[in-house]
Amino acid sequence: MAKSTTKEKGNGFLDVIVTILVALGVAFLLRTFVVGVYEVPSGSMLETIQEGDLLLGEKVSLNWESPKAGDIVTFDSPREPGTTLVKRVIAAGGQTVDLRDGNVYVDGVQLDESSYTLGKPSYSLSDQAGSAGITYPYTVPDGCIWVMGDNRTNSLDSRYFGAVRVSSVTSKILCIYWPISDVKGL
Template sequence: MDGPDRESKWKGLLEWLGVFVVAFAVFALIRVFVVSPFVVPSGSMEPTILVGDQVFAQRVSAHLGDTPEVGDIVVFKNPVSDSSHEILVKRVVARAGQTVDMIDGQVYVDGVALKEPYVVGESYPLPMQAPGVSIDYPYVVPEGSLWMMGDNRENSSDSRYFGAVPTDNVVGTVFFRYWPFSRIGSM
């Protein structure tokens, strides 16, 4: 094979290579800036999300600097460096400027008891905090931070342990569970 036939095969191969490079670049951009998959590492969000569930989190809001709303389930970088889990999944309970308290196993935000039908167990301050963290209740969430708690309150190291989470640590807001198929659906 010489001449135009060989040249057209190379041209076709280069076109396909170009298509794959562009497709990969688009996929990478979407994964970094729009939507990313995450595997839930612990049982702290049970029964809402189970250990090993795989979820999608939209990242656009975090990149735009939008603060998640109270009740949103978010993926964030663990503020405690000595933890085995780099990424955590918890629910936003309070935003900057709000006051969090726990009385008789119930969470109060700005003096109002939260209605949390998804919670398992009672909500009490934890007996220990992370090294260098000291939390007194009622607690006012500092500017640029969120108060996060797991739905499985008796089995969750959350803001009661590591304090308020800087909004810069938020990676994305969970919106869809894609695995296991038996529980697939929006969150």
């Protein structure tokens, strides 16, 4: 059996360091360009997403397609720089959103949202202090999306801050991965 030399021990140590650096680099690239991990700080998406849930979002498809109605997305808050929000896409650029009698209409068709709003009414938030003063019907500008929280009576969303630029969308949510009791695809 051959004895290890100091040079061989040094190479083994260097191999470990290089492996760690490569792993950190790959993790950084994945988090920056492929997936995002998000913690939900509020109840604006109840009952679909619970406060404190951890979400996994993918970023890659945003390079060739815009978010569409029904997608749950993360985006940079139009009102609080550095804050990431999670909401459901209701309409895309060019579509008209209307709120009547607590219901949401897109291009004149009432949405069936009972599976995720639990029947909570969707009223305008234009009368709240600090809101964008949206009037309905509202046509979503090109390059933008209209987003709303599933917890319609407790969500500051496009009804409050207006349409969101597609360029500010950071990911499409794939699933809740923690806690185990809430794990599901979205």
